[in-house]
Amino acid sequence: MSNISIIGTGDMARTIGARATAGGNTVEIMGRDQSKAADLAKALGGGATTGEWGTAPAGDIVIVALLHDGVVPVIARYGDALAGKVIVDISNPFNSTFDGLAHREETSIAQAKASVEAFIESLGMRPLDVGGLKMAHWLEGAGVVTVGLANHGVGNLNFALSITELPV
Template sequence: MSSSISIIGLGTYARALGSRAVEGGNAVEVIGRDAAKAKDLAAALGGAASTGTFGTVPAGDIVILAVPYASAVPVVTQYGDALAGKVIVDISNTFAADATGLVTPEGTSGAQEIAKALPPSAHVVKAFNTVFGHVLALGRPLDVLFAGDDAQAKASVSEFIESLGLRPRDVGGLEMAHWLEGAGLLMMGLAGHGAGFNIALGVDVLS
């Protein structure tokens, strides 16, 4: 089943995710502060990719925040009621610049802080932060761990993940986003201590 998604952000991850989304038959809208760069990215993605205007109501039912965590809350605050009723996918990692800890207070997460800044009718799902962008771009089947409080929002994101040729792995409510962000930090530790960056977390289901 195809989805209608809007991607806020024009970086490497937006390109990798947008490319797989187009290949999966999804309607993709690209949004950035730089309208010319957004147009160029949409053209590069091809398919039905279009561009939107930053700060206005996104076309997609699913809105992917493909921005660094430091920018995420300011972006959703600027959008305000334009995000009402949307499913917001937070892909950010919240580890410090030296990758030795998280910048969020103990007991919370970046995703939960983003949720606080959104209209009550919008629902946050944490996803994709445990998949490196360049690994996503390889096109391989990977596990995508995700968390959220709203069952319908999670079902929509799960269908979208499957459309990318990826395996959705539900880890629970949005409080689990703290541990997903910790898993992102864990991956940085693995990468920096011999495993390299061409790695992915996966779940083996044993019969």
């Protein structure tokens, strides 16, 4: 199992934290609002703890569960405290109208491809490798499609896109 720190206290932090604790991982929650972080850690159970905002995360894997525009300032604040850790940024780089990405096609918010396969599996999920770093841009675009479906097709965020393997 993995030792995970989650920076953020919103819905994604709660969802990932719940799956992580259920998968037997050690979870630390960190947030600007210490009481929100403590409440989330308590709600998660499974021995989840609260880390102090701005101090070095205890986890070997650090999940940044923040809005896209808040990621860079927080990473800069933590600085060297993140050295040697696997950083997973789950933010979606949407533009201000949520109908496209905030960057050009040639770029992506992904900086490196790290092996978090065992952690993903401990969440009860199946990791899928879609290729090299260039594919990150297109995966981010899938987030735009998801928001479009939530706003115009499905009408809410209570759905999932999935992969179904067909028999050969």
